[in-house]
Amino acid sequence: MLHLTPAQAYQLDTVNLVGCAQDGGVCRMSYPTNVYYGVPGRTNGRPFPQGGTVPCNTQTFGDPAPGRGEELLVRAADHRGRRYRSETV
Numbered sequence: 001m002l003h004l005t006p007a008q009a010y011q012l013d014t015v016n017l018v019g020c021a022q023d024g025g026v027c028r029m030s031y032p033t034n035v036y037y038g039v040p041g042r043t044n045g046r047p048f049p050q051g052g053t054v055p056c057n058t059q060t061f062g063d064p065a066p067g068r069g070e071e072l073l074v075r076a077a078d079h080r081g082r083r084y085r086s087e088t089v
Contacts, residue, residue: 017073021056027072028053036073037061043073 017036020027027035029051036045037056042065048054056072064070 016075018075020072020074021054023056023070025056025072026053027056027074029074033075038064038070038073039068042068 020029020035029035029048031051032047032049033051034045034047035054036043037060038044044061044064046061054060054072056070058070061070
């Protein structure tokens with residue numbers, strides 16, 4: 001289990017990010033990255049310096065866009081080409 005710090009508002013960089021998991025799913029990353037939860041223009045995010053498993057839900061990130069179907073957004077791959085994996089729980 002990762003130690004989570006409070007979610008913060010981050011500027012969303014839609015050029016370098018891809019969807020990793022829909023609300024209720026999880027995203028597994030084998031590389032350090034910043035993870036954003038929300039919809040374009042309304043996100044909460046935090047760094048995950050070791051990568052790992054990240055639940056896609058309001059309990060983890062807060063609710064940046066009430067009433068809208070949020071998703072997790074991550075960088076598609078790190079500088080060595082390692083990729084994320086998406087799962088639904």
